[in-house]
Every structure is written in C-alpha cells, then in structure tokens.
Amino acid sequence: MTNPYLSGLVFPLLLLLVFITACGGQSNPTPVEGNHPPLLPSPDAGAQIGEYVVHIFEDKKGWLWFGTLGKGVACYDGRSLTYFSIQEGLVGDAVTTIVEDHAGNMWFGTQSGLSKYDGKTFTNFTTKDGLCNDRVSDLLVDKDGSIWIGTWAGVCRYNGLFFSQFPLPIPELDVPSYQATANWVTEIIEDREGNIWFGRSGYGAYKYEPVSGKFTGFTKKEGLPSNCVQAIMEDTKGNIWFGTRMAERDDPDPKKRRGAGGLSRFDGKTFQHFPAVEGLHHNDIYSIAEDQKGNIWIGATGLGVYCYDGESFKIFKGTNRMDLTYSYGVQDILEDRNGQLWFGFSGGLFRLLGDSIVNVPVGGPWK
Numbered sequence: 470m471t472n473p474y475l476s477g478l479v480f481p482l483l484l485l486l487v488f489i490t491a492c493g494g495q496s497n498p499t500p501v502e503g504n505h506p507p508l509l510p511s512p513d514a515g516a517q518i519g520e521y522v523v524h525i526f527e528d529k530k531g532w533l534w535f536g537t538l539g540k541g542v543a544c545y546d547g548r549s550l551t552y553f554s555i556q557e558g559l560v561g562d563a564v565t566t567i568v569e570d571h572a573g574n575m576w577f578g579t580q581s582g583l584s585k586y587d588g589k590t591f592t593n594f595t596t597k598d599g600l601c602n603d604r605v606s607d608l609l610v611d612k613d614g615s616i617w618i619g620t621w622a623g624v625c626r627y628n629g630l631f632f633s634q635f636p637l638p639i640p641e642l643d644v645p646s647y648q649a650t651a652n653w654v655t656e657i658i659e660d661r662e663g664n665i666w667f668g669r670s671g672y673g674a675y676k677y678e679p680v681s682g683k684f685t686g687f688t689k690k691e692g693l694p695s696n697c698v699q700a701i702m703e704d705t706k707g708n709i710w711f712g713t714r715m716a717e718r719d720d721p722d723p724k725k726r727r728g729a730g731g732l733s734r735f736d737g738k739t740f741q742h743f744p745a746v747e748g749l750h751h752n753d754i755y756s757i758a759e760d761q762k763g764n765i766w767i768g769a770t771g772l773g774v775y776c777y778d779g780e781s782f783k784i785f786k787g788t789n790r791m792d793l794t795y796s797y798g799v800q801d802i803l804e805d806r807n808g809q810l811w812f813g814f815s816g817g818l819f820r821l822l823g824d825s826i827v828n829v830p831v832g833g834p835w836k
Contacts, residue, residue: 514832518543518550522813525803526567528575533805535818536564542577550831558591560584568608568616576616578605583618599632601625609657609665617665619654624667637667637675640686642696644671648719656701666709668698674711687711692740694750695730702757704765709735712754712767730754732767746782748772756813758802766810768799774812774826787819787826 519537526534535543541554542564554562561581568576575586582595582603594600602620609617616627617635624635637654644651651671658666665677673688673696688696693711700712710732717728731750734741744750748769756768765777773786798815805811810821811829818829829835 514830516831517817518829518831520817521800521815522818523800524564524566525801525811525813525818526569527803527805528569529573531806533803533811534567534575535813536567536577538563538565538580542567545835553586553591558584558593559586560591560593560595565606566608566619568610570610570616571614576608576610578608578618580604583608594627594632599625601632601634606653606655607657609659611659611665612663617657619657619667621650621653623652624654624657637669637672638684638686640672640688642672642688644696645716645719647721648716650697650719655699658701658703660703660709661707666701666703668701668711670697670699670714671716672696674698674701687735689729692733692735694733694742695728697730699753699755700757702759702765704759705763707737709737710757710765711735712757714753714755715751718753727751732757743782746775748784749775749782756799756802758804760804760810761808766802766804768802768812770798774799774802785821785824785826787828 518535519540521538522535523538524536528534531547533545537543539562541552541559541562544551544553553559559577559579560583561579563580564577565580566578570576577584577586580603582593583600583605585592585594595603601618601624602622604621605618606621607619611617614629618625618627624637625632626635648671651669653670654667655670656666656668660666663679665679667675667677669675673686673693675687676685677683687693693713695713695716697714697716698711699714702710704710712732713730715726715728715730717726720726729751731752732743732754742750748771749767753770754767755770758766760766763779767775767777769775773784775782775784799812800815801813803811812819812826819826820829827834
C-alpha cells in the first residue's frame with residue numbers, strides 16, 4: 470500500500486525508484502549466517518530505521534518488521550535490531566509489504582520481486598518464476614494459506630508450488646490520459662466472511678466472493694470519494710473503511726494536483742464521508758488501522774494521525790523529527806500485542822508516547 474508520492478514529496482515514487490538499486494530475482498535459496506546479525510554500531514544509534522518506513526508488521530513471536538525504501542527490512546526482536554538486505558539474500562532493498570504464512574515463513578514484497586524467508590535462507594521469485602510483476606505492492610495470506618500478490622500490473626496467487634494470474638474486472642470509467650496507475654493493486658484484505666477485497670489506484674475497489682466467484686465493484690459512482698484506493702480495513706463491527714488519494718496527483722500540471730479524495734466508511738449499503746474533519750476530505754489517506762479498544766486510526770497527509778472513537782476525531786501530532794518529515798506523510802499504522810502504536814512515515818519510524826508521536830531511530834526509544 471505504498472503510495473507513489475510518499476505522502477507529501479513533490480516527486481512521485483515512479484521517479485524516486487529510478488534511484489533505488491535493485492537486483493534480479495533468483496529461485497535458489499540464499500544462505501544467511503545466523504538469525505540475528507549484531508545490532509548496528511553505536512555511532513548509528515541516532516540514524517533513522519529508514520528514510521521511508523512504508524510497512525510495519527508484527528509476526529507470531531511478537532517481533533516487529535519494518536519495510537523501508539532503500540535499506541531492506543529491519544527486524545526488532547525485543548533485544549536488537551537486525552537488517553536484511555540484498556547483501557543477506559533479499560531480492561530487493563525497497564520493501565513495500567510483509568506477511569507471515571501459516572508455516573511461519575516471512576514473505577517480503579519488494580520493488581524487485583518477492584522473497585520468502587524461513588529463518589535461515591531466502592528464496593526469491595520474479596517474473597522469471599511466474600510472478601505477475603516484479604513491483605510488488607501488497608501481500609495477503611488468506612485463511613486457506615494461499616498468498617495473494619498485488620503488483621503494479623494486477624494480481625496473482627501462489628499456492629506453494631506455482632503462481633497463477635487472477636484477472637480483475639475493469640470498470641467502465643473515464644480514466645485521465647495522464648494516469649498510469651490504474652492497474653496498480655494497492656491493497657488486498659480478507660474480510661470476516663472470507664471475501665477478498667482489492668484496492669486499485671484508478672479502478673476503485675472490488676470485492677471477490679470465492680464461493681460464487683462474484684465480483685462487486687465500488688467506484689465514485691457507488692460512493693467512493695476517489696477511484697484511487699490506497700487503503701482498505703474492516704473494523705470489528707464489519708464496516709469497511711477506505712482511504713483514497715486524489716487522482717489529480719498524477720496531473721503533469723502542478724497547479725491542477727487537487728481534487729476529491731480522503732476517508733470513507735461503508736456499512737454494506739451506504740458510504741459515509743467526513744467532510745467536516747480537516748484532512749479527511751480532499752486529501753490523501755494511505756493508512757487506516759483499528760486498535761484493541763475499537764478506535765480507528767487514520768493517517769491524514771499534511772496533518773498527523775487521527776483517532777476516531779466512534780463519536781469524535783482527535784488529532785495527534787509530533788515532536789522532534791516528525792515536524793520535519795515531508796508534511797506528515799503517514800505510510801502505515803500498527804498496534805502491537807502490547808498496545809503500542811507504531812507509525813511508518815516519509816521520514817522514519819515513530820511511536821505514540823502519551824499524546825505525542827515521537828521518532829524512533831536505530832537506538833530507540835523502543836520501550
């Protein structure tokens with residue numbers, strides 16, 4: 470669900486990626502010596518986890534994984550921070566999405582392909598191995614154990630043996646000629662009923678019902694604020710939340726990069742928008758999460774992070790480095806099993822401390 474503009478940067482990710490070093494895929498496992506390389510030297514304690522922390526994941530052991538653009542993936546096991554990059558066997562250093570499969574293997578989607586890590590070795594997959602596209606944007610492990618891979622050129626599934634294409638319907642829309650992201654699958658989730666939802670940056674969202682094979686599309690016509698969907702989340706009440714961006718962000722004319730976008734909630738029948746809340750309408754929303762208490766957290770580009778308790782919205786802003794991070798570009802939100810909230814920003818890793826969002830460089834504060 471990484472956004473193409475890194476939430477506030479002037480230049481799109483398409484331009485940024487030209488400068489990111491990537492390597493080709495390989496199907497043979499690459500050995501890694503030990504599971505825990507030493508913590509970075511103390512002179513680097515103040516360095517950022519990554520200039521862009523675009524995904525945060527907690528595995529079954531409670532370890533935290535941070536996907537970065539340019540530094541690979543960082544893992545914090547409660548004691549030390551470990552980096553895995555191309556040097557250790559990862560297929561690419563721009564890690565956009567992370568999941569854990571039913572067997573405990575870690576999977577990393579990168580801008581150069583897909584990597585599987587069993588705790589000792591990496592196995593890498595690219596289009597040469599059947600992957601639908603090397604620019605992976607989101608991963609989902611469904612209840613049956615299949616891995617869904619969202620890319621910049623559609624979706625495929627991996628059943629443990631081979632990849633299969635999964636074509637999505639194309640809605641009848643007038644897509645602007647300058648928009649090149651319509652086939653980009655930004656988000657994949659499985660709801661409580663086993664339906665699979667796909668977010669697309671130009672074609673809205675689709676719900677797929679595996680039992681019947683039925684697809685249901687959602688665009689601005691059905692109530693979305695924008696057809697560029699960046700985030701999808703189901704809350705404990707069964708509502709589906711959508712974060713969208715302004716399609717006009719793709720316009721080559723900087724003066725025209727403003728339009729409809731923002732947050733919406735779908736109760737199964739109707740969409741609710743939030744135009745009265747600053748930053749949640751006519752804005753870009755790339756991250757939505759629900760905490761253990763049922764509060765909804767929303768990253769509002771240019772403002773900070775909102776917490777919605779079902780009745781009102783409260784804004785949380787930052788201290789120290791956050792005030793300098795590309796207009797509050799919130800890439801991802803995660804609450805860990807201990808109730809700690811973590812935020813990936815265009816600018817580094819952050820956590821909630823009291824009523825403030827504080828920066829967490831390599832040296833912490835971790836607790």
